[in-house]
Amino acid sequence: DAKTTQPPSMDCAEGRAANLPCNHSTISGNEYVYWYRQIHSQGPQYIIHGLKNNETNEMASLIITEDRKSSTLILPHATLRDTAVYYCIVRPSPGGYSTLTFGKGTMLLVSP
Amino acid sequence: EPEVTQTPSHQVTQMGQEVILRCVPISNHLYFYWYRQILGQKVEFLVSFYNNEISEKSEIFDDQFSVERPDGSNFTLKIRSTKLEDSAMYFCASRATGGEQFFGPGTRLTVL
Numbered sequence: 606d607a608k609t610t611q612p613p614s615m616d617c618a619e620g621r622a623a624n625l626p627c628n629h630s631t632i633s634g635n636e637y638v639y640w641y642r643q644i645h646s647q648g649p650q651y652i653i654h655g656l657k658n659n660e661t662n663e664m665a666s667l668i669i670t671e672d673r674k675s676s677t678l679i680l681p682h683a684t685l686r687d688t689a690v691y692y693c694i695v696r697p698s699p700g701g702y703s704t705l706t707f708g709k710g711t712m713l714l715v716s717p
Numbered sequence: 718e719p720e721v722t723q724t725p726s727h728q729v730t731q732m733g734q735e736v737i738l739r740c741v742p743i744s745n746h747l748y749f750y751w752y753r754q755i756l757g758q759k760v761e762f763l764v765s766f767y768n769n770e771i772s773e774k775s776e777i778f779d780d781q782f783s784v785e786r787p788d789g790s791n792f793t794l795k796i797r798s799t800k801l802e803d804s805a806m807y808f809c810a811s812r813a814t815g816g817e818q819f820f821g822p823g824t825r826l827t828v829l
Contacts, residue, residue, distance in 0.1 A: 643760070646806065646823070647822060647823070648721070648808045648810070648820030648821050648822055648823050649752075649760060649808070649810075649820050650820065651817040651818065651819070654817070692760075704750065704762040704765055704773060705752075705760075705762065705818060706762065707759050707760040707761070708759065709759060
């Protein structure tokens with residue numbers, strides 16, 4: 606699986622958009638970009654995934670650059686409950702047998 | 718909303734003792750996983766399970782570990798002879814065919 610690089614921490618004011626970057630310059634054509642998050646000591650939670658088009662769901666938006674070497678997870682109106690570690694993961698295909706390989710992620714702190 | 722449940726939430730055991738961690742996956746899911754997270758470290762994959770057999774396992778999952786689906790609802794992780802370094806949060810996850818992994822709240826295992 607391609608390696609990802611994320612900043613170790615970010616801050617965001619409550620109500621503002623949180624933009625979390627991820628670099629995955631060695632991503633290959635069949636690999637998807639996934640985002641999970643882990644609120645303190647809880648199990649990881651799936652957020653969103655994409656291949657090359659931008660994606661949006663009820664939790665977040667995912668913007669993938671045209672060359673697919675980087676992406677940004679956007680939480681449009683961050684709340685205090687969004688404080689968590691956010692993991693960007695690149696993996697071969699949705700579902701399937703491939704497991705999740707977690708890095709250190711980005712610790713997002715949302716402040717009042 | 719259906720969720721993965723795990724019991725117990727916290728297990729304390731003496732080194733050398735056997736422990737069984739229990740998980741109830743989401744009812745229509747067919748793929749099951751165990752991950753662990755040592756305090757302050759990354760979430761690490763242990764094993765995946767499908768159709769009553771192990772699909773994939775990591776180097777961590779040695780002969781001291783075993784998994785079982787003893788009935789139609791439970792999925793268990795057994796550690797035969799616990800070591801101090803087995804102290805960690807253990808997360809169970811499950812997914813439907815083609816779906817994403819949903820994680821349980823975890824069991825904190827403390828080996829004394």
